[in-house]
Amino acid sequence: MDNQQLFGSSYVDTPFFAANGTAQRESKPKARRRRRRAARCGGGDGNGWEMDGGGDPKKRRLTDEQAEMLELSFREERKLETGRKVYLAAELGLDPKQVAVWFQNRRARHKSKTLEQEFARLKHAHDAAILHKCHLENEVSLLIHTHTGVHTNSSSFLHKLTASQVLRLKEKLRATAEEVQRLRSAAGIHANGGDSAGAVSVCGGNPGSSFSTGTCQQHPGFSGADVLGRDDDLMMCVPEWFFA
DNA sequence: TTGTGTTTTACGACCTCC
């Protein structure tokens, strides 16, 4: 079995937080640490144990070979049944208890790393949701202004709404605009590009869509398709209260 | 050289499963 197979990229723990100091330190210093240990390992006992001066091993660090073999075994199966524990201990010249402890600690490390990744994932999703909400609020604000002439201030009330409330409000506005359009048509008033009904037609889109109701030509930043993709556009329409 | 922060090894307490 070659090392490429043993330590494939699918397993090797990759530092999730690029800015994390601990993670950043992992690759090079770890290699350095291993080199230093390897340099010292010649002075150990028959098992390769590192002795601390007097020859009484206190907290004995595993050799690279031992650690690698345990790592391989852990990759195959994270739980350690008795047979495997005894076998590994015999193979590595360790006490079965040490093997058990190593697996316990390895599981703990794996868990904390997994939690770290899960946290980052949830945080990213949360940030995206916040951003999405901001877009919806801005869109509602724009629609209110277009249809009523009232200039709403996001900081006054919009940011207090939930995303679903914003969506409902948006649907109501759309229905109102359609009603206005219908009444105007019935009264023989033809909408031009400057009135509210005209604005709705420009923003067009799919009325059934809760978010991507069409790219508003006057406000391209409000396009739903842009929401999670283009940061520059996003920043253009995030209200100032968002940063407060 | 030393102080400090991180990683690794080890243990005890407690829990679950067979």
Added chain:
DNA sequence: GGAGGTCGTAAAACACAA
């Protein structure tokens, strides 16, 4: 009840900056 699990923590080993 025993074996093996998690969780929290202590302490040794280690890297590195000052």
